[in-house]
Amino acid sequence: MAPPRRRGASAAAAGAKRARPKKKPIDLSGHGGKYEDLDDVTPTLHDEDVESDDDGDERGEASSSDDESEEEETIDAKRLRLAKEYLQKMEARESSSEEGESDSDDGGRGMDRLGKRMARERLRRAGLMQTHIADGVLEGVQRLRSDIATKIGVEAASKAWMGGAAGDAGAERYAKAWVEAKHVTYHRGHDLSPTGVALSQDGHRAFSGSKDGSLFMWNVEEGRKAACVLPVVRHFDGNRNNREILAVAASDDDRYLAAGGRDNCVRIFDIRTIGKGGSASAPVSTLEGHKKAVTSLAFRSRTLDLYSGSDDRCIRRYDLNAMTYVETLYGHQSGIVAMDCANKNRPVSVARDRTARVWKVEEDSHLVFRPGGDVGSAECVSAIQDGWFVTGHDDGRLALWREEKKRPVGDVIVAAHGHHGGASGVTRGVMCCGAVKLSDVLATGSNDGYLRLWRVSTAEKEAGMAPLDAVPIHGHINSVAVGPGGRVCVAAVGQEPRLGRWDRVPRAKNRFAIVRLNVDEEEEGSSSSEESS
Numbered sequence: 001m002a003p004p005r006r007r008g009a010s011a012a013a014a015g016a017k018r019a020r021p022k023k024k025p026i027d028l029s030g031h032g033g034k035y036e037d038l039d040d041v042t043p044t045l046h047d048e049d050v051e052s053d054d055d056g057d058e059r060g061e062a063s064s065s066d067d068e069s070e071e072e073e074t075i076d077a078k079r080l081r082l083a084k085e086y087l088q089k090m091e092a093r094e095s096s097s098e099e100g101e102s103d104s105d106d107g108g109r110g111m112d113r114l115g116k117r118m119a120r121e122r123l124r125r126a127g128l129m130q131t132h133i134a135d136g137v138l139e140g141v142q143r144l145r146s147d148i149a150t151k152i153g154v155e156a157a158s159k160a161w162m163g164g165a166a167g168d169a170g171a172e173r174y175a176k177a178w179v180e181a182k183h184v185t186y187h188r189g190h191d192l193s194p195t196g197v198a199l200s201q202d203g204h205r206a207f208s209g210s211k212d213g214s215l216f217m218w219n220v221e222e223g224r225k226a227a228c229v230l231p232v233v234r235h236f237d238g239n240r241n242n243r244e245i246l247a248v249a250a251s252d253d254d255r256y257l258a259a260g261g262r263d264n265c266v267r268i269f270d271i272r273t274i275g276k277g278g279s280a281s282a283p284v285s286t287l288e289g290h291k292k293a294v295t296s297l298a299f300r301s302r303t304l305d306l307y308s309g310s311d312d313r314c315i316r317r318y319d320l321n322a323m324t325y326v327e328t329l330y331g332h333q334s335g336i337v338a339m340d341c342a343n344k345n346r347p348v349s350v351a352r353d354r355t356a357r358v359w360k361v362e363e364d365s366h367l368v369f370r371p372g373g374d375v376g377s378a379e380c381v382s383a384i385q386d387g388w389f390v391t392g393h394d395d396g397r398l399a400l401w402r403e404e405k406k407r408p409v410g411d412v413i414v415a416a417h418g419h420h421g422g423a424s425g426v427t428r429g430v431m432c433c434g435a436v437k438l439s440d441v442l443a444t445g446s447n448d449g450y451l452r453l454w455r456v457s458t459a460e461k462e463a464g465m466a467p468l469d470a471v472p473i474h475g476h477i478n479s480v481a482v483g484p485g486g487r488v489c490v491a492a493v494g495q496e497p498r499l500g501r502w503d504r505v506p507r508a509k510n511r512f513a514i515v516r517l518n519v520d521e522e523e524e525g526s527s528s529s530e531e532s533s
Helices: 007-019 047-097 103-126 134-152 154-161 169-180 521-527
Strands: 129-132 184-187 194-199 205-210 215-219 224-230 245-250 256-261 266-270 285-287 294-299 305-310 315-319 324-329 336-340 348-351 356-360 365-369 378-385 388-393 398-402 409-413 432-435 441-445 450-457 464-472 476-482 488-494 511-516 529-532
Touching: 134 169, 134 450, 134 464, 169 184, 169 464, 194 488, 194 511, 205 245, 205 256, 205 488, 205 511, 215 511, 224 256, 256 294, 256 305, 305 336, 348 378, 356 388, 378 441, 388 432, 398 464, 409 464, 441 476
Parallel strands: 194 245, 194 476, 245 294, 294 336, 336 378, 378 432, 432 476
Antiparallel strands: 129 529, 184 511, 194 205, 205 215, 215 224, 245 256, 256 266, 266 285, 294 305, 305 315, 315 324, 336 348, 348 356, 356 365, 378 388, 388 398, 398 409, 432 441, 441 450, 450 464, 476 488, 488 511
């Protein structure tokens, strides 16, 4: 029998137990078990101890965030310092160039000039700087014409310049004087009429193709043939016209040369290897796909996107980075005769269907421009800048277009190259045109005996074209390209037109022509002005 419990002792023990503060259970098992009264085994853990760990983490995070903020502030301070140094250098240039201005105007005008300078620098690096070089080109040609006048007489030079017809004795004497003075030079190499020319980005090298299948590279500075890309085809099987090269184009980075002709192919050559082996160069790629002759080629500015137009009414797009075909553009109702492309991916083309079309490649659509009335079909097209282009027609008209308008901008030039047999005769067609991209100078060619220069204005209220000057060149001018700054111009001159064998010019030679407009670097810098496009 168990002894009876003592109520007093148990009550005292219970009171002592209640008096002792109860510890908060701590999870030490890792699986939810609660362990109490472990004072003899483990140290006592309190809420303050747990919270102190969180405080330490917060203090660590705060210190690391402070370090990061200090590092960010250091980077921002460095950027600010470099920007201030750059602005100070530009301000020093502006102040040194215009020391005569009053101190009261230095603040506002200085910052305004600085902002414009920075905007021009940004556009120049992006390749979107628009230059005004027409005045410099005009000054150079007038200086050359004055030199010629002293040799053949002022009266003879004035009569020829005022519009002597091709074949006149005075006009031929005037043209011969330019050749004797070496302002215009003709270079042998092609047996048949040259059909296309292209210039490198710096204007030091040029390329020309011909109906005889030959393709040459020229040194423009020295005025000589630099290399033979393709030799003259003297022996052929089948149709002899299949050897004809009808279009030539060079990329802006001076890497690739494209040539197309009546063999329905586009051949790509590496400019960097032309002439290294001492013999004709082999194409790095041959792009096939057209069903008829390739009549036009155009590189998109600052890229390796190549467009080819053909008599099969199609435009094919290629990516020369991978040497692959990309897509085909449909829309023209007859053969395409000319193409060009500016900075945006919007090539412009003209065809025998009497339309000009701007292709919105990225949007998979295109714009159609119709001259209307009795205007003939276009023979050539040149992109001045994004959204602006010029077309030359077989009835002698020259028109300036803008993408936002369906009709030509400004006045259309009628009979840009005169008439056959006098003012009452048939107008001469504009056979080729070439412009300096993002500038105000355009060159056109025909068979009237002159390479004509035009001033092109794209200003909002002054848009239009006006004659600038003319340089005598005897023969069919089938293609023309103007070098940077308008210092030099190259042309394909022959007895026959590019796409046919009619209307031969008597006593004309099949030559590659170099026209030195003689605009020096210093004169160009003093006479040309720049503006943002």
